[in-house]
Amino acid sequence: MDFADFAARAAAIEGESADLETIGLVADLFGDAGEDLGAVARFVQGRIVPAHDDTKLDVGPTLCYEALARAAGRNVSAADVEAELAAVGEIGAVAESLDLGGQRGLEAFGDGTPDPLTVAEVQRTLRSIATASGGGSTDTKRNTLFGLFNRAEPLEARYLARLVLGEMRIGVGEGTVRDAVAEAFEASTEAVERALQVSNDCGVVARTAREDGEAGLSAIRLRVGRPVKAMLAQTGTAIEAIESWGDAAVETKFDGVRVQIHYDGETPRLFSRNLEDVTDSLPEVVDAVERSIDVPAILDGEVVAVDPDGTPLPFQEVLRRFRRKHDVAAAREDVAVELHAFDCLHVDGEDLLDTPLERRHERLRERLPDAAVDLTVSDDPDAIADLESEALSKGHEGIMLKNPESTYTPGKRGQNWLKRKPDVETLDLVVTGAEWGEGRRANLFGTFVVSVRTDDGYEPVGKVATGITDGELETLHERLEPHVRSETGTEVDIEPAVVFEVGYEEIQRSPTYGSGYALRFPRFVGIREDKSPADADSLERLRRLYS
Numbered sequence: 246m247d248f249a250d251f252a253a254r255a256a257a258i259e260g261e262s263a264d265l266e267t268i269g270l271v272a273d274l275f276g277d278a279g280e281d282l283g284a285v286a287r288f289v290q291g292r293i294v295p296a297h298d299d300t301k302l303d304v305g306p307t308l309c310y311e312a313l314a315r316a317a318g319r320n321v322s323a324a325d326v327e328a329e330l331a332a333v334g335e336i337g338a339v340a341e342s343l344d345l346g347g348q349r350g351l352e353a354f355g356d357g358t359p360d361p362l363t364v365a366e367v368q369r370t371l372r373s374i375a376t377a378s379g380g381g382s383t384d385t386k387r388n389t390l391f392g393l394f395n396r397a398e399p400l401e402a403r404y405l406a407r408l409v410l411g412e413m414r415i416g417v418g419e420g421t422v423r424d425a426v427a428e429a430f431e432a433s434t435e436a437v438e439r440a441l442q443v444s445n446d447c448g449v450v451a452r453t454a455r456e457d458g459e460a461g462l463s464a465i466r467l468r469v470g471r472p473v474k475a476m477l478a479q480t481g482t483a484i485e486a487i488e489s490w491g492d493a494a495v496e497t498k499f500d501g502v503r504v505q506i507h508y509d510g511e512t513p514r515l516f517s518r519n520l521e522d523v524t525d526s527l528p529e530v531v532d533a534v535e536r537s538i539d540v541p542a543i544l545d546g547e548v549v550a551v552d553p554d555g556t557p558l559p560f561q562e563v564l565r566r567f568r569r570k571h572d573v574a575a576a577r578e579d580v581a582v583e584l585h586a587f588d589c590l591h592v593d594g595e596d597l598l599d600t601p602l603e604r605r606h607e608r609l610r611e612r613l614p615d616a617a618v619d620l621t622v623s624d625d626p627d628a629i630a631d632l633e634s635e636a637l638s639k640g641h642e643g644i645m646l647k648n649p650e651s652t653y654t655p656g657k658r659g660q661n662w663l664k665r666k667p668d669v670e671t672l673d674l675v676v677t678g679a680e681w682g683e684g685r686r687a688n689l690f691g692t693f694v695v696s697v698r699t700d701d702g703y704e705p706v707g708k709v710a711t712g713i714t715d716g717e718l719e720t721l722h723e724r725l726e727p728h729v730r731s732e733t734g735t736e737v738d739i740e741p742a743v744v745f746e747v748g749y750e751e752i753q754r755s756p757t758y759g760s761g762y763a764l765r766f767p768r769f770v771g772i773r774e775d776k777s778p779a780d781a782d783s784l785e786r787l788r789r790l791y792s
């Protein structure tokens with residue numbers, strides 16, 4: 246396909262504001278792209294390499310302005326291009342307005358009548374710019390770009406400049422490409438979407454849809470070394486999880502950086518969340534994988550920085566590893582990191598994306614027992630709250646709740662993974678009662694009645710029994726016992742003296758408690774030693790929060 250044809254189509258797409266028409270135009274373009282379908286499917290999104298490939302063009306704006314200025318002739322400088330950009334606001338329009346080709350005949354195009362640019366040639370040339378490195382590579386890049394601009398007609402220059410600077414902006418994102426491939430080659434959007442998730446390469450997907458239809462799309466497999474997008478989470482609560490799935494799979498939410506590990510049987514490669522190869526920054530993770538796994542695998546996990554006692558450090562500490570790319574040995578001395586693997590996408594030739602989470606987890610534990618995270622399946626909000634408290638007390642970020650039956654959907658922020666960080670909302674409430682514990686806690690208070698302040702006293706809003714360690718229970722008992730007013734059966738009436746900070750998920754209207762409200766999933770966070778009952782949250786504030 247001539248690049249001029251691509252540019253004209255891109256202009257038409259850019260000028261179309263209706264989604265359906267845009268999809269139709271992109272589908273037509275794909276239908277006519279012939280041999281260049283792969284490149285065209287990438288170009289419309291402003292990409293020159295597949296999404297799984299972290300190769301960068303590495304052409305800064307200045308280099309691009311210089312190449313444009315040179316192609317525009319002696320009277321135009323890079324500063325002029327920049328000034329025009331400031332006035333016009335967009336590099337495509339600037340490139341289009343320049344009288345390019347003024348240098349025709351002076352460079353490599355001997356007879357002065359070069360062939361028209363083709364999509365294939367633009368792709369090849371831009372990729373050669375991306376791989377140019379070492380001494381003199383800046384000059385090589387500038388000269389090569391100049392060569393392209395020098396042959397570009399105005400509309401070609403517009404889209405070439407945008408492609409070079411990664412600013413295509415014709416309103417075509419991944420969703421449009423998915424729908425256009427489906428429309429052009431009569432495949433279902435689901436089949437195309439799935440193939441995109443698995444391959445992370447719209448070029449391969451478009452060609453496969455055209456040549457082999459849906460059967461071909463569903464035969465696309467994961468490939469070790471070709472990273473897929475990470476599955477993502479939404480925020481959610483244990484109650485939501487249990488209501489939706491019955492059981493929830495609970496894991497610690499580690500505060501580090503996401504890594505996807507690709508082991509081909511010999512060498513591990515690690516990819517960050519934005520699919521950059523970060524293998525060289527994390528040698529101990531590479532070692533751990535090499536030590537434990539002997540078959541090809543693709544794993545998902547979090548890398549966490551730890552202090553010498555193994556206590557987790559804030560995630561910024563891991564980032565130092567990536568910043569100090571050139572001095573990993575020194576960075577390694579500074580901060581140790583640990584891998585916590587939580588998913589397994591592929592093992593020994595078998596793709597596991599469609600295998601339920603629990604089963605994937607088993608496969609993970611078989612292969613990587615030391616680094617696999619613990620997974621607990623539970624339908625009990627209290628047990629989950631305890632797991633959360635435990636994770637928090639160990640210095641982790643919170644917990645993840647996952648649908649035990651769910652498949653792995655790359656790139657999706659769906660309903661099957663919920664992240665549960667500590668409550669954003671807490672209330673400071675007065676302890677006005679307690680109940681004796683049970684079992685090994687029978688000689689201690691186990692449940693605490695917490696109340697809001699009203700104009701003339703205190704009214705209960707819930708009972709707190711979770712989030713409290715055994716040690717804390719003893720402390721609380723000692724603190725409250727002097728304030729016991731009376732006891733009936735297992736119930737204890739306590740005078741307002743101690744203030745708890747209580748986390749919760751939701752405030753509900755409720756006839757059960759004197760305040761008229763109840764906290765859903767209340768959880769002990771700590772004693773507010775700095776507060777007296779008079780400083781506790783009021784019923785009025787509770788009402789406001791509710792509404």
Ligand SMILES: Nc1ncnc2c1ncn2[C@@H]1O[C@H](COP(=O)(O)OP(=O)(O)OP(=O)(O)O)[C@@H](O)[C@H]1O
Nearest residue numbers: 476477478496497498499500502503547587645664
């Ligand atoms: N056990 C775990 N399972 C899944 N993800 C985990 C786990 N522990 C830590 N994480 C991290 O938590 C993130 C889940 O939240 P989300 O998908 O929203 O990513 P995020 O935008 O990076 O959010 P956040 O800032 O909350 O980490 C994952 O991307 C991963 O980096």
